[in-house]
Amino acid sequence: MLEALDAAEVRRWVAACAQSLDAHRAGIDRINVFPVADGDTGSNLLDTLRAALEALLRAPAEQRADAGAAVGVAARGALAGARGNSGVIASQVLRGMAEALRGRAVITGPDLARALRSGAERAGAAVSDPVPGTMLTVLDAAAAADGGPDLHGVAAAAAKAAAAALERTPDQLPALAEAGVVDAGGRGVVVLLDALVAVIAEQPAALVAAVRARATEPVGASLVTAREGGSELYAYEVMYLLRDIDDAAADGLRDELDHLGDCVSVVGDGDGLWTVHVHCNDIGAAIEAGIEAGRPTRIRVARFADAPASAPERFARDRAVVAAVRDADLAELLLAEGVAVLRSADPDPYALLEVITGTTAAHVTVLPGDAGLMAVADEAAIRAVAAGQDVVVVPCASPVQVLAAIAVHDPRRRAGDDVVAMAEAAAATRRGEVLIAAEDGITWVGPCRAQDVLGFADGEVVLIEPGPPEPAVLARAAIGVVERMLAAGGELVTALVGRDAPDGVAAAVAEHLRRERPDADLTVHRGGQREPVVIFGVE
Known part of the structure; x- marks a missing residue:
């Protein structure tokens, strides 16, 4: 559990927000009925957070050296790339948080509470006519929650207060009650806060989001509803950026746009950049108002009637599985299962990113071959997510957990369901190892000397066989590890034999199981690892 967020963890949170919104996007779009039933709130929030993440990845290190500065970079990126009303509001939440966190090297509990209050205030100020039952209501509830100093x-x-406030939104907005849904923007807020909780708890946020998206997926046809009353008069959404205008000019522009349409927001990042958003019929007048105030750039106009039912395909296939491993034999084993593999003794995130993007798949599940590759996989996933690819890293502490995940992979399932199944299979696979001690030491089961043979189960030493590591000694250790693992249950044993392991080790384990545990099945593969001598998985 993290006690504070540094700049790296801020970036991890923004990446988690993008990954979580990707998992929930369809569900959020489906319930989008207010202020306009245009089915794009989830997509707009996702695009906005991707812009924030891209800004963090592109910013020089000195501009994001501390946590407060990192939030500021994310806020500026979100504002510049904001999509729709919900995206503008999300950018203002980040801006308010950045203002409260300016100069903070790390973010503690009290810092976060103050930042959430500032973010909610900034978001509220961004909307010219706030309405109860929207994402602003959910933000206010989150900011008012008392979680103590931790x-x-x-x-x-x-997150809990936001979820409770979200459930109350149909009682506050007739349009939501009539459609039988909660507020789409409010649900987006809950997703962002859930991602923050997952990062602080050091859980894989994308996996948490996949589980929750699956649990909240409605049964039956998607919602179809009429445009909410009061907004059906306006057929276009106009957005653009303005630079270097003062607050008085911004207020004047906001008043002018209020006469042209609704859903008006004119918000800045505190550093000279303003985002303008309005629903209207007179596109020219909306742009001319911006010209009178400054010089509009990145002008975007969308006609609601022309909005596509879904985003155009930019990928050649639906999904893929990628693994990062260190050994050639294991790589060959995975390639035979249709997995895209990065094989390297010392993999780096950019090489793995090339493999991920090279799959040309919309959704990619990444399986790190051991615990030491988790950071590499996370970094590559963050960069792929920023580029618009849906990437989920399934935690794997051992190659046998990778094999267990691959064994249940089914591309016919929905992507979220498949990820959850693979993660559950990996987590349910207990791991064991047989290693040769490199030096004298103290273990949980007593002292060991160099060249003794150590047996591990789930990362802990469970037995020591005095060296030297003769084949018979290695075989005894391997049998002892498997026996201890099976004592806790299981019926399928997988063995990955190392490059220098004597031939008789696997045969000794097989003979022991045939004699003592005929109910257990053994599968042996050549793993090719230099160490451990042998790796076991028990399911």
């Missing part, structure tokens, strides 16, 4: 407590209390 960082996780603050985040968890905010």
